[in-house]
Amino acid sequence: MRKYIITGVQGCGKGTQAALLARDFDLVHISVGDIFRWHIQSHTKLAARIQRFTIEGKLVPDELVEEVVRQRLDQHDWNFGFILDGFPRNANQASFFLESFDIDAVILVDVPDKVVLDRIMNRRLCEKCGLDYNLIFHRPKVDGICDVCKGNLVARADDNPEAVRSRLRDYHEKTAPILELFSRKELIIKVDGTRDATAVQQEIRSKLNLQK
Ligand code: AMP
Numbered sequence: 001m002r003k004y005i006i007t008g009v010q011g012c013g014k015g016t017q018a019a020l021l022a023r024d025f026d027l028v029h030i031s032v033g034d035i036f037r038w039h040i041q042s043h044t045k046l047a048a049r050i051q052r053f054t055i056e057g058k059l060v061p062d063e064l065v066e067e068v069v070r071q072r073l074d075q076h077d078w079n080f081g082f083i084l085d086g087f088p089r090n091a092n093q094a095s096f097f098l099e100s101f102d103i104d105a106v107i108l109v110d111v112p113d114k115v116v117l118d119r120i121m122n123r124r125l126c127e128k129c130g131l132d133y134n135l136i137f138h139r140p141k142v143d144g145i146c147d148v149c150k151g152n153l154v155a156r157a158d159d160n161p162e163a164v165r166s167r168l169r170d171y172h173e174k175t176a177p178i179l180e181l182f183s184r185k186e187l188i189i190k191v192d193g194t195r196d197a198t199a200v201q202q203e204i205r206s207k208l209n210l211q212k
Helices: 014-025 032-041 045-055 062-073 091-100 113-121 161-184 197-207
Strands: 002-007 028-031 081-085 105-110 123-126 132-134 188-192
Touching: 002 014, 002 161, 014 028, 014 081, 014 105, 014 197, 028 032, 028 062, 032 045, 032 062, 032 081, 045 062, 062 091, 091 161, 105 161, 113 123, 113 161, 161 188, 188 197
Parallel strands: 002 081, 002 105, 028 081, 105 188
Antiparallel strands: 123 132
16 A cells, blocks of 8 residues: 655646556556546535635635545555645645655656746646646647647636736745755655656656556
């Protein structure tokens, strides 16, 4: 059983890296941001409570985040383990999580702010299947159309400059400090996220001693 957290500033590529690890090592990929986006698209009761935070790029209150994470982990469909993407994002969330779970490693995908700002402003998402594109290094074959399901490609509502700056600020003020806690427990492996996705994935696997 493998239990990982993947972290880094928004747009560092952690979602892509988590998906690759999950695919090859049978891990359940739990992305709190994806779960929230699903609620918003599906107009659930929770959507009304979280939407104003997500649109402005602000952190959703801890009790709602904890509820979503607890419900997801309570499904116990993670026989081979899980990778948590975008959680914990502050000290409260970290202590809630560590009360119930231990962790094997925290993967920190390191990318400077100015690089992620550029990436995020060029990020597009298929509104049908959720696949990620980037207009600089992963363009769709036909402009605005998903290669796989032919859905429309759209920018995320929270990928505007103010929301991005707010997310970067939150990361440095609230998320980065909890990494010190994980670092004291020698759980952090840091990888250079400025390279292409395959190279980043190789570095992660080699540092985690994972072989496929
Ligand atoms: P992400 O896809 O990880 O960038 O998350 C999208 C948005 O969901 C964030 O900007 C927050 O509004 C919210 N969100 C995701 N994860 C968390 C979390 N752990 N704590 C609080 N808010 C979160």
